[in-house]
Amino acid sequence: xxxxxxxxxxxxxxxxxxxxxxxxxxxxxxxxxxxxxxxxxxxxxxxxxxxxxxxxxxxxxxxxxxxxxxxxxxxxxxxxxxxxxxxxxxxxxxxxxxxxxxxxxxxxxxxxxxxxxxxxxxxxxxxxxxxxxxxxxxxxxxxxxxxxxxxxxxxxxxxxxxxxxxxxxxxxxxxxxxxxxxxxxxxxxxxxxxxxxxxxxxxxxxxxxxxxxxxxxxxxxxxxxxxxxxxxxxxxxxxxxxxxxxxxxxxxxxxxxxxxxxxxxxxxxxxxxxxxxxxxxxxxxxxxxxxxxxxxxxxxxxxxxxxxxxxxxxxxxxxxxxxxxxxxxxxxxx
Amino acid sequence: xxxxxxxxxxxxxxxxxxxxxxxxxxxxxxxxxxxxxxxxxxxxxxxxxxxxxxxxxxxxxxxxxxxxxxxxxxxxxxxxxxxxxxxxxxxxxxxxxxxxxxxxxxxxxxxxxxxxxxxxxxxxxxxxxxxxxxxxxxxxxxxxxxxxxxxxxxxxxxxxxxxxxxxxxxxxxxxxxxxxxxxxxxxxxxxxxxxxxxxxxxxxxxxxxxxxxxxxxxxxxxxxxxxxxxxxxxxxxxxxxxxxxxxxxxxxxxxxxxxxxxxxxxxxxxxxxxxxxxxxxxxxxxxx
Ligand SMILES: Nc1ncnc2c1ncn2[C@@H]1O[C@H](COP(=O)(O)OP(=O)(O)OP(=O)(O)O)[C@@H](O)[C@H]1O
Ligand SMILES: [Mg+2]
Numbered sequence: 001x002x003x004x005x006x007x008x009x010x011x012x013x014x015x016x017x018x019x020x021x022x023x024x025x026x027x028x029x030x031x032x033x034x035x036x037x038x039x040x041x042x043x044x045x046x047x048x049x050x051x052x053x054x055x056x057x058x059x060x061x062x063x064x065x066x067x068x069x070x071x072x073x074x075x076x077x078x079x080x081x082x083x084x085x086x087x088x089x090x091x092x093x094x095x096x097x098x099x100x101x102x103x104x105x106x107x108x109x110x111x112x113x114x115x116x117x118x119x120x121x122x123x124x125x126x127x128x129x130x131x132x133x134x135x136x137x138x139x140x141x142x143x144x145x146x147x148x149x150x151x152x153x154x155x156x157x158x159x160x161x162x163x164x165x166x167x168x169x170x171x172x173x174x175x176x177x178x179x180x181x182x183x184x185x186x187x188x189x190x191x192x193x194x195x196x197x198x199x200x201x202x203x204x205x206x207x208x209x210x211x212x213x214x215x216x217x218x219x220x221x222x223x224x225x226x227x228x229x230x231x232x233x234x235x236x237x238x239x240x241x242x243x244x245x246x247x248x249x250x251x252x253x254x255x256x257x258x259x260x261x262x263x264x265x266x267x268x269x270x271x272x273x274x275x276x277x278x279x280x281x282x283x284x285x286x287x288x289x290x291x292x293x294x295x296x297x298x299x300x301x302x303x304x305x306x307x308x309x310x311x312x313x314x315x316x317x318x319x320x321x322x323x324x325x326x327x328x329x330x331x332x333x334x
Numbered sequence: 335x336x337x338x339x340x341x342x343x344x345x346x347x348x349x350x351x352x353x354x355x356x357x358x359x360x361x362x363x364x365x366x367x368x369x370x371x372x373x374x375x376x377x378x379x380x381x382x383x384x385x386x387x388x389x390x391x392x393x394x395x396x397x398x399x400x401x402x403x404x405x406x407x408x409x410x411x412x413x414x415x416x417x418x419x420x421x422x423x424x425x426x427x428x429x430x431x432x433x434x435x436x437x438x439x440x441x442x443x444x445x446x447x448x449x450x451x452x453x454x455x456x457x458x459x460x461x462x463x464x465x466x467x468x469x470x471x472x473x474x475x476x477x478x479x480x481x482x483x484x485x486x487x488x489x490x491x492x493x494x495x496x497x498x499x500x501x502x503x504x505x506x507x508x509x510x511x512x513x514x515x516x517x518x519x520x521x522x523x524x525x526x527x528x529x530x531x532x533x534x535x536x537x538x539x540x541x542x543x544x545x546x547x548x549x550x551x552x553x554x555x556x557x558x559x560x561x562x563x564x565x566x567x568x569x570x571x572x573x574x575x576x577x578x579x580x581x582x583x584x585x586x587x588x589x590x591x592x593x594x595x596x597x598x599x600x601x602x603x604x605x606x607x608x609x610x611x612x613x614x615x616x617x618x619x620x621x622x
Binding site: 050051052071072073077078079081082083085086087088089090098099102103146150 | 516518519521522523524525526527528532536537540541543
């Protein structure tokens with residue numbers, strides 16, 4: 001079980017309120033991702049749930065019981081840290097066995113569980129090494145191993161993949177998702193990586209300055225962002241936000257069109273602009289197009305084989321059903 | 335640039351320093367070696383050659399020699415124990431965020447700046463004096479008989495004095511080590527269910543192992559040659575005669591330079607043996 005409820009949880013460091021009162025429900029077995037810009041309080045929120053920071057006011061309930069003042073060990077949660085936080089003088093085996101040993105479990109059961117975790121995570125071949133002799137990816141696996149042997153009611157991850165290179169990240173991302181499918185345990189995952197959030201989450205929580213801006217499934221956030229902040233934050237590259245006369249034509253203060261929702265043509269379209277920098281990724285090409293009258297260049301996604309270059313004139317037609325409209329406060333219009 | 339020319343220039347410029355160091359080390363060593371083979375007693379006017387190993391045999395076979403070795407080891411062990419244990423405790427305390435931290439840290443370091451003779455005299459006269467000492471007053475205040483520290487517990491008193499001097503050094507080294515401990519490791523252990531003592535035993539102590547090694551090695555080197563603290567307190571009486579002090583007595587008090595020199599050479603050899611053993615036993619913490 002791993003149902004976590006935050007009720008008006010507030011956190012201040014001295015006079016600085018980092019998390020204003022906040023409510024959140026995390027259901028059993030859900031994969032929840034916290035995203036938000038740097039410094040918005042993602043780690044703090046996670047540490048509050050873990051019990052590594054005291055809440056200033058409010059209540060945290062785990063499986064219905066009040067855990068607000070419970071010590072971290074008693075909450076039955078396991079955490080994977082960004083720096084892995086492995087114990088450097090212990091072998092991999094001892095690292096993984098540590099929480100079980102602290103729980104006073106008998107040696108036979110400890111061995112059984114450690115071997116099980118080692119098999120699941122493919123770390124049997126270096127189980128007698130020390131963390132210093134492992135690569136970043138291997139350390140990450142050990143840290144996850146140490147978390148899963150405890151059979152916690154929920155896992156907490158704080159940017160676990162940010163120290164890994166791009167290829168390894170993709171691999172570990174899949175592994176963590178698979179682990180979630182297999183264990184069906186609640187996972188709370190902090191990241192500021194778009195792709196991680198979109199691909200892994202059942203539910204994304206978008207934070208800004210400690211506020212929850214929107215909670216929803218990845219596609220919900222992608223299709224119906226509640227405000228311009230979420231619209232700009234979810235999706236990669238960012239949604240184009242256009243203000244002024246063009247927006248007023250649609251009866252809004254701001255309109256948003258994602259880079260992938262344009263028809264491009266060399267003959268004619270709604271808007272006409274000049275291609276600036278283009279980024280060729282092979283499968284896709286991203287053009288930065290300057291349109292006269294728009295404050296910022298638009299980002300446009302085209303296929304990989306488009307034959308357009310710097311300085312060419314391009315005609316753009318936004319997909320009418322994919323135009324997001326926002327009012328002057330940045331809130332979504334129906 | 336490491337051209338041929340600059341290298342020979344560097345060598346030429348370093349030569350005087352190297353030469354001076356060599357002379358500084360070699361001349362006394364060779365003189366001591368030479369004296370140790372002589373029957374050299376200046377007050378009697380004897381300066382006879384060719385004692386051979388006679389002085390060595392005489393030095394080692396006196397009962398004072400083995401007593402002094404034992405005393406030296408007791409002093410060494412006692413001070414190391416107090417400074418390492420106390421140093422860890424103080425370092426942990428000083429690592430806590432407290433008000434006036436900067437001043438407290440300077441106060442803790444202060445004893446290290448007091449010269450040994452002065453601190454030993456301060457301890458002897460201000461603290462341990464059976465009539466006027468602070469300890470005597472404290473004992474009287476709670477209705478106990480004052481203790482004459484330096485004659486009733488002479489070795490322990492000296493261990494106390496020397497520990498007081500070396501505690502700051504140990505604390506300083508261990509404090510920097512504690513500050514370099516990754517706080518996430520601590521938090522991970524906390525989540526893994528380790529209580530304060532388990533966290534200390536499984537995280538802090540192993541992390542400190544290397545620094546403890548450094549403290550033990552460096553202190554051993556200096557503690558083997560402790561002299562001033564004994565000289566101004568007990569003068570080597572009441573079983574506080576260390577090997578260093580014995581050598582001093584042989585040369586100055588008995589005016590037997592030959593015998594003392596032999597003792598000095600023996601002390602050098604023993605110190606090297608101790609250093610070698612220490613490097614073996616604890617030095618393996620330094621690699622890896
Ligand atoms: N111990 C602390 N004392 C005072 N302020 C703190 C403390 N810890 C965090 N903060 C502040 O709280 C805010 C949120 O920090 P937090 O670490 O939760 O951000 P984050 O969303 O995890 O950022 P990042 O993505 O960079 O990791 C920051 O403005 C930070 O300066
Ligand atoms: Mg963070």
